[in-house]
Amino acid sequence: MKRSETDFFKENMECWNDRVPIHKKSDFYDLDGFIKGTSSLTEIEQEYLGNVFGKRILHLQCHFGMDTLSLSRAGAFCTGIDFSKTAIEEARKLNTLIQQNAEFYECNVYDVLKLNLGQFDIVFTTFGTIGWLPDLDLWAEIISHSLNNGGQFYFCDFHPALYMFDFNTHKLAYSYFNSGVPYSEDEGSTYADRNYQMNSVSHFWSHSLDEIISSLLRHGLQIQLFKEFDYSPYNCFPNMRSIGLNKFRYGSDEVKIPHVYLIKAIKGK
Numbered sequence: 001m002k003r004s005e006t007d008f009f010k011e012n013m014e015c016w017n018d019r020v021p022i023h024k025k026s027d028f029y030d031l032d033g034f035i036k037g038t039s040s041l042t043e044i045e046q047e048y049l050g051n052v053f054g055k056r057i058l059h060l061q062c063h064f065g066m067d068t069l070s071l072s073r074a075g076a077f078c079t080g081i082d083f084s085k086t087a088i089e090e091a092r093k094l095n096t097l098i099q100q101n102a103e104f105y106e107c108n109v110y111d112v113l114k115l116n117l118g119q120f121d122i123v124f125t126t127f128g129t130i131g132w133l134p135d136l137d138l139w140a141e142i143i144s145h146s147l148n149n150g151g152q153f154y155f156c157d158f159h160p161a162l163y164m165f166d167f168n169t170h171k172l173a174y175s176y177f178n179s180g181v182p183y184s185e186d187e188g189s190t191y192a193d194r195n196y197q198m199n200s201v202s203h204f205w206s207h208s209l210d211e212i213i214s215s216l217l218r219h220g221l222q223i224q225l226f227k228e229f230d231y232s233p234y235n236c237f238p239n240m241r242s243i244g245l246n247k248f249r250y251g252s253d254e255v256k257i258p259h260v261y262l263i264k265a266i267k268g269k
Helices: 005-025 031-035 043-049 066-073 085-097 109-115 136-146 209-218
Strands: 056-060 077-082 103-106 120-126 147-158 183-187 200-204 221-229 240-244 247-250 260-267
Touching: 005 085, 005 200, 031 066, 043 120, 043 147, 043 221, 043 260, 056 066, 056 109, 066 077, 066 085, 066 120, 077 085, 085 103, 109 136, 120 136, 136 147, 136 209, 136 221, 147 221, 209 221, 209 260
Parallel strands: 056 077, 056 120, 077 103, 120 147
Antiparallel strands: 147 260, 183 200, 221 260, 240 247
């Protein structure tokens, strides 16, 4: 029987629900340090996002809210969205604990407009997000509708060239282009704690830079900045090496591959 996107979303949601309690306790997320005041935003985010004080920000696929709340601590008025009920429950608890005024909604990205949240100065989404979405044209349409005229879309994610590798075998294993059919994998552990045993299934889609950028352009988002980085700020894939403070690389130093890319776009007036 043919599987539907609804089936894939349901199993992905269950996988992320399972990950939340593991991630909360992990050194990877350093929740204790965050509660004491450390920002969870990477250097790439802090350098290129700019001053968010007084800005109204919509954070898509926010997990359990640490980045959303880091933006809130910086003076923004933040709304976080995630399809994981467990993640949103934890985000709300964390919001109360550190005395911020962010709002969190359990919602699939594709249903955001049904919440009638109005328009924002910034839509923010970073690291490990669009691989869980099959249709980037709809994604870009929702982003455009969620922005004020002149509003900014800030997007940073792992590079589609990096996602082509099986990190354990070092072989090319995944298509660069989106076929519309997801890759399905058994999740025996999670990137935040590879020693923790899980029993979940996840489904993800490949997206080329062409697909990503063209989707944004079709919906009135004008690219202001595009950058690529030859390292990851996270040690979140197997067989990565530290090359500096919060900088990790997969593969050799002689033949560097792109790890992360950044897009800043403005909604045309």
